[in-house]
Amino acid sequence: MAEPLAGSGAGPDAGVPAATTLDAAKRALRAEAWEAGLAQLGEIERGGGQLDAHASVLKAIALIRSQGFAAGIDGLDVERVRDARAHADVRRLLVAPLIKSGALDEAARVLDLLVQAHPGSAADRRSYASVLARLKRWTEAIAHADEAARAAPDDASLLATRIQLRTQAGETDAAAQLARESIGAAMQSPGDAHVWMSALLRGGDHAGAASIAARIDAPNHRVASVAVQALRSSGRTGAAISAGRHALRAGHDSAALRAQLAQAHLARGTHDDRLVAALEHLAAGVQMAPDDLRLNSLYGETLLRAGRFAQSVPFLEKSAAAAPELEHVRAMYARALRHSGDHAGSADQYLHLAQANPEHARWQRAAAGALTQAGRTEEAASLFDAFIHRRSAGLPATFEQALARIEASAGTVTVPRARLDWAWSLRDENGPGAPMARDAWERAAQWGYLVDHLLLDWLECREDRAEEAMDLLASLDEADAFFEPLRERGCGFVVATAHVGPMYGGLMALELIDIPSRWIASTPGISRSHYARSLISTGDKTEVQVVKASLKALQEGHAVCLAVDGALNPAAARVPFENQEITWSSFAARACYRLGLPSIFYAPRWEQGRIAHTLERLPEPNEGETLEDYVVRWQHAWLAHLRAYLAGRPENLRLSGGLWRHVVAADPQGAR
DSSP, X not given: OOOOOOOOXXXXXXXXXXXXXXXXXXXXXXXXOHHHHHHHHHHHHHTTOOOOHHHHHHHHXXXXXXXXXXXXXXXXXXXXXXXXXXXXXXXXXXXXHHHHTTOHHHHHHHHHHHHHHOTTOHHHHHHHHHHHHHTTOHHHHHXXXXXXXXXXXXXXXXXXXXXXXXXXXXXXXXXXXXXXXTHHXXXXXXXXXXXXXXXXXXXXXXXXXXXXXXHOOOOSHHHHHHHHHHHXXXXXXXXXHHHHHHHHHTXXXXXXXXXXHHHXXXXXXXXXXXXXXXXXXXXXXXXXXXXXXXXXXXXXXXXXXXTOHHHHHXXXXXXXXXXXXXXXXXXXXXXXXXXXXXXXXXXXXXXXXHHHOTTOHHHHHHHHHXXXXXXXXXXXXXXXXXXXXXXXXHSOSSHHHHHHHHHHHTTOOOOOHHHHHHHHXXXXXXXXXXXXXXXXXXXXXXXXXXXXXXXXXXXXXXXXXXXXXXXXXXXXXXXXXXXXXXXXHTSOEEEEEOSOSSTTHHHHHHHHTTOOEEEEESSOTTOOSGGGGGEEESSSSOHHHHHHHHHHHHHTTOEEEXXXXXXXXXXXXXXXXXXXXXXXXXXXXXXXXXXXXXXXXXXXXXXXXXXXXXXXXXXXXXXXXXXXXXXXXHHHHHHHHHHHHHTSOGGGOOOSSGGXXXXXXXXXXXXX
């Protein structure tokens, strides 16, 4: 029951005619002088006078406002509130105060009377729909909003209400359909245009939302932020950034707008976008909304990827504490701690992820590496052994059966659309296996992704049957002949690969042709698998330790194999490549220059169901050539070989890690 709603007033006038007293009582009650008005009405009734419908309604309102809802609600009925003056007074003196005080159930009961008395009133139904929505009585709210629209079919703001109610009720498809059918109305009610765009975005119609965003001059920060989101989500990052800047110049600043602008800059992904503009917008957004989870986590992650590790920690720590169930936020926090030198804290965070997600390979590897780095080697070994045991239990008995299972599941892998679109644009339309329909091409690419991960599973979990996987290797005669001159030199050399093809086939190939090698990989050093003895682990070493171990191996005559497009540091440098930016490490080229060692481009590939080997010599320093000139020339040669490789069969793409990590969707306006 609602508490009495307070009022004030003076005592009743005395010695005046009844009609004059009734009018005075009404004036007092309409002025919210409840005690005075009720006293005057009481005097009239004690003298045998009758109250008209309007006075009876005012008496009921006064009793509710002064003594509580139950004291006066029975004095209201449909017949009495049909009076125009009573109708207005009920809305002003009762409904509005009830809503303001939070007495929503009571407000709904009164509005129900008004709607029954005035079924054609769009205002009453709209108010009723609003109260019902706050009570989460969605079906009733939508029904009354729809009825209100029949009474006011040209009211664009009412149409916005109908769309928004469906969105809030979780009727995503219905909201999007209504928004799609009435896009023109968004132009008539620009202050509500965010409702149309939000409904379309939630319904997956990014193009429809962007079409509104491109045509509207945002009149407020809500419309501006959703417009930037709509343009960004449709791939029009340049237009999104322009729209956001225009909104800021117009004074429509807000934390939400800053967040969307930052994400647009990150989506475009140039050096200045990532390291300057996005950080500026996020810093401003966090200042405006210091407790906003999304802003804090995005700001922390962007600082992390900019190499500002210590600065990122407090924002990611705050986000992880506020939303402990969000894996990505906790993982970013763990990385920030690691790169800030807090290995114990990093290990604790990764261990939490690993224990909460025992089947998630990424967290198991990361936790084992972090625990090792923190000096908790026995715990790391135990965790990783349990991880290997669980994976082993899920593998078929034979490699042939495992391959058959992949054949059946290829085509079900979720790969970011931007990666597939970019790879499709790089293919050689006249190359091997061409022409190929897009759906068949994508299925083949997904098959390659799955098989590469199967090779790793088999090498780690089925060491006793490793030869079954090795049977996939094609003849190694050509590879053996290629490496012979390098062996004759009796020194180490660099094998520069990328995240393409059946990567783990390279481990098997070099072992079979008896080349002493060390592979830089993320597998933790505590792994008990045979191939782990050949690894330099990035999972449990710092960047400096990885560099030192690699240089030592080269000087001892080993081949050091590394994916040049990968990096331990989340702030690693990127280079332009085929309308994208990819991570690229200059370590391999610099090591070759300083140690005077040769290097090769290497990438295994599928060829007639067997793993063949793409091997190309990379340039050696010219006499008198500076280090920086050599690094540039080496980079160009390596990228040229990579470009030629990516033009080949889709099975060889791999589509994860390294160069694929930062691929963004093409901007249809060419604004990247």
